[in-house]
Amino acid sequence: MSDEQVTAELQQMTAELRTIGVIGAGTMGTGIAHDLVLHGLSAVVVDVSDAVLERARNEIVRLVRFGSLVKATVPKVPVSAALERLRFTTNLADVAGCDFIIENVPEVFEIKSAVYTELDAICRPDVCFGVNTSCISITRIAAVTRRPQQVVGMHFMNPVYLKEAVEVIRGFHTTDATLTRASALLSVLSKSAIVVNDMPGFVANRISHLMMNEAAFLVQDQVADPAAIDEIFKRCYGHVMGPLETADLIGLDTVVQSIDVLYESYQDPKFRCSPLLRKMVAAGKLGRKSGEGFYKY
Secondary structure (H helix, E strand, O other): OHHHHHHHHHHHHHOOOOOOEEEOOHHHHHHHHHHHHOOOOOOEEEEEOOHHHHHHHHHHHHHHHHHHHHHHOOOOOOOHHHHEEEEOOOOHHHHOOOOOOOOOOOOHHHHHHHHHHHEEEEEEEEOOEEEEOOOHHHHHHOOOOOOOOHEEEEEEOOOHHHEEEEEEEEOOOOHHHHHHHHHHHHHOOOEEEEEOOOOOOOOOOHHHHHHHHHHHHHHHHOOOOOOHHHHHHHHOOOOOOOOOHHHHHOOHHHHHHHHHHHHHHHOOOOHOOOOOHHHHHHHHOOEEHHHEOEEEO
């Protein structure tokens, strides 16, 4: 296929991707829905709770208003125009007409598998499923559907609208056509796809969660306080955020769930979760979303 034919195929795929189903309206689902409407796409945002959907709506409005102040290249969209492209619902069946699905429900396989079984029955046969998971195998999730070749990992990073790339994971059955469709969607969002193969944790979280977990062990062992640990990573390594700041941003409950998936998958003691992390989650100190984690917000 010539370069011209490849370009024409991508343009056709892009034109076909108009409305995206966003399953889960937590931190990542909200960020993805915001980025979609910034770039002229429509989104059907689904969650089990009206209260969660209302928080997501308010956060999207805030991001639309102030996002361009953070980075000048962020598209400027009137709030009214952004809201016209959004539909919030507690009924999963409302994604039946969507052209692509991005799922962001909690890092628990039983929850995800139930969602995909239902999505498989609801969505058109041609629709691809993008799995925004931290650590769970794409192949394992795809196996509960009748379209495993159309299931692809799409690991977005937070904050979504400021990131220029997405870790895209090829499952055992994921086809080149599905990868191309996922890449076409990301190109609309001015993002590139970095494609890796499927093993639990992939690249980003297999490494980053080790750092966050070990940083929690350092606090637990009283080697250093959170601020000192994060300053070393920022001022010595040049990272934008330290590992504990990152854990607070992700949510400590999500971090613990992901580390548990890694431990279960590899049975390797290096993925043993820090008792301090478990204690903080039990105490409701989940990071930014609860107002306190390793830091207060």
